[in-house]
Amino acid sequence: MKTTTQLFKIFAFTLIVAWPAFSQKKKIKEVTAATKPNIVLILADDLGFSDIGSYGSEIQTPNLDKLAHEGFRLRQFYNNAICAPTRASLLSGQYQHTAGMGYFNINLGTPAYQGYLSKQTVSLAEVLKDAGYSTLLSGKWHVGDDSTTQWPRKRGFQHSYGNIGGASDYFVIKQLPKNKRSFFVKDDKIVHPDDEDNFYYTDEITKNAIGFLKDQREEKKPFFLYLAYTSPHWPLQALPQDIKKYEGKYDIGWDSLRILRFKRQQELNILGKDQKISVKNSDLPAWNSLTYDEQKLWARKMEVYAAQVDNLDQNIGRVVEHLRESGQLDNTIILFISDNGAAGEDVAHGFGGRAARNWGPVGTAGSYDSYTRNWAYASNTPLKSFKGFQYEGGISSPFIARFPSKITAGGLVDGTAHLIDIAPTLYELAGAKYPQNYNGNIIKPLAGESLVPLLFGKDWSRAKPIFWERAGNKAVRKGKWKLVSVRNDRWELYDIESDRGETNNIIAQNQQIADELKTLYDAWAKSVEVEDWKEIGKGKGFEPSFNP
Template sequence: MKKLSIAFMVLFTAGLSVQQALAQQKKPNIILIVVDDMGYADLGSYGSEIHTPNLDKLAQQGLRLKEFYNNAICAPTRASILTGQDQHKAGIGYFDQNLGLPAYQGYLNKESLTLAEVLKQNGYSTLMSGKWHVGNDSTGWPNQRGFDRFFGIIGGASNYFNTSYMPLGGAKYPVIIEEDNKRWHKPDDSYYMTDEIGDHATKFLDEQSKIGKPFFLYLTFNAPHWPLQALPEDIAKYKGRYNIGWDSLRKERLARQVQLGLRDPSQPLALRDAEVPNWDNLTYDEQQLWKAKMEVYAAMVDRMDQNVGKVLDKLKELKKDDNTLIVFISDNGAPAEDVAHGKVHAARNIGPVGTSGSFESQGKNWSFVSNSPLRSFKGALYEGGMSSPLIAWFPGKIKANTIERGTAHLVDLAPTFYDVAGAKYPAAYNGTKTNPLIGKSLSGLFFRGEELNRDKPLFWELWGNRAIREGKWKLVSVFPVNQWELYDIDNDRGETNNLAAKNPDVVRKLSLEYLQWVNANNVVLDFNLIKPKAILDIKAN
């Protein structure tokens, strides 16, 4: 009672009535955790050998989805997360680069409200720690788009031990790290970025607990995005674990997914990418380099999970763990790019893999394991590029150790959070008419196991690649071939059997619906018309 009275006094000081104070006390807190470039199978609860006890605990005490879709690459994904809009409607149809059209302007438009803007209007404290990547201009940074507190990376990536530029494609990619609009910098090698993101999140929660409002925390780790850099004590946990190579490791993960109930063993597996060699065909030196890469990658995921643990401990300490919804996702599938040895070489690799002087990535060879059992990689609209694990946890509200198919999408997160928070989405904001929400609340799926029914298909366009998902069918095409392929995802999630020739009516129906979506969202049908003159093989995405 004493604590409640103190909370009410704080609320009264803010000019709230008793009824408003009671309402705010009952509103749930919301935490959305997003990781970067982590594959579908990289958590223990999704089949991995990597030590992720905190996220696995959330999965065991909560819900996992078999099918949750992202936008296959970073900035477009984050645009949909933050606004509940298709990426083009929000202004980030291509990336965080301005291609000269509103749907491809490279930053969030004013018509697409962020989660922070809406929840703040509805009585929430809004906190963010981590990676932004939906606009480089300071007028569109987190504190200007509704967040009360922000610490993190403005652009697409950073080093983990310093704030130096990143050497990409022969250019210097700037690393901008801010805390509430002030440039943040620590001496080189005096910190580890994943820890800084976790520590700032717990600091913000501590400070926010004195306000008496419910909170929304957007916790966006840049791990395990390249460069592969990790702390020695974490790398040591995995020494020798990956000597078996990717062929054997994939078999282990696939078997574990069946045991967990995440994969139907009767379904065909995605075919091995032709560029991934057999482990046994590598030289000894090649094997040493590649196993070291995976040791570091695992260490980065491990450290991310440790920082999730810090946040969970802080929730418990603040006695808010019984009234908090936590959702965890990844922004896209594991990546194909080899930043140190690809066509465009990184300008720096001056230390062993994992150290602050190294600039490596896991490449296709390990990423096809990370995305098991799915096809392809980040940037592609096959399942491996656009599928994420999703964990949802809310004690007493979400049934423990539940697995659902789901077939949900990023645009469903905003309606879910507003539904749970009892938040009203405004028709206008600061004199600007807002884009209506297009997703479906997942609260029925999360809390009651109800099937998610949609009025319309899900649509994607990324760099000329196209996809539609309706029911069991998925229509997909790859730029610049632009030939429709059709897959029965219910029976072939590995996308091994193209059924387009056998089902022309389905192809025709879905492709016409795609054209309607293109017109409604100002999508450029021919990507060649807006494609940048040079798309680098290496991107901070």
């Protein structure tokens, strides 16, 4: 078996030499008001902070790494810690409560917790369509289940394909009756896969996206493509040829993998030299404490997870290649983010009764498994915790932007940006007017700040604090300070500039700063109608029973 040092050298070298070949053949043209940029917004699902090569991973992601090399990255970009609230903020430019999804796509009985996009908000698709764009969606929706009022075509998308809910099988599950299998919706019509043997959902998302782009060329308009992959969200189901690439690579275990990724992040300058890796929870087992058979099973889970990320990257490459071949790539801004940190749920044991769905080995169509907290901590290296919590591991995402006519290649800055900043950024780039009224409804002002100066290499610093709340988990970030409370009323304070891993709670030495941040949080919570979770959340929805 190779040593961890040898393995680290191998994947570091691989990352350097593996840039793909979708280079630009045409001369870059200056974007003017007459040539509005196309927009491709790519959202991964449950992808950890360190799961792609340009953020420290050993997983083969050459297409995303190429986008990063030719574009711009942020060290600090924030989401809302979990699927539906993130998508609500991304699509609306509002905090999740203002958008109507304070908890999830579940109606808890108040406007801020109604479980679907509010009529007092407008979607990216609605605004950009009015600005002359074709609006296209391929992938996951998860911001409204009612087909008559809430599906994508009711919120501004001219064409759409994908799953409406939060998760989907990647393969056709032949053991289930057709009416109980994962279903997909194309332009408001439920569709089932025609070719059961060749269907793989990540590939299908790309196939439909490229189909929409080809059809859109006839309209002679700029396009907005929202490419919302479900990968690498559970279940662990991947193509055999992708799994094969990673066989044996995770026999080193999660403890060694975290160290390898941390070292790589330091080399890539993703972290400051003095940053520390987060402290792993004491209830998570050490790799060396497992038996041989346990290690092989756990290693297999990570092999499949890596295969899903690898396949995601392949599909992003196919979209980029289509844009290149069609001559549209140079005038297209591409953004890539993830909806939350890596997921710690154990879906095979006790989560929604899904244990009954495990009919076959991990990775196959019969599997409904997940890789749980053990590997999630490695995926989120060097950050603390994972999906669902407001520690950095739950709310942090990679951020890549590529737009060669405006964005200088190779940029890497802290940024301290949030989902709510995407809408004002895209509206500025598109020359789109944000409405005060829409379909007879008064529209809430945008909550975020345009990142255009930051993307284009100009001085930019965040003017407003950033806030979070979900299921009683709370946080506020202002400057270098972050105040956070997870599942209780005990607040913790961290200096994120020097302690991104949240290893040292310094609230005792900085009580005045904590009090000031708490006052800001309370005022924000009132303004967006945050409810006391102990009351509104009684007995409703899934809440993780594990420690963050």
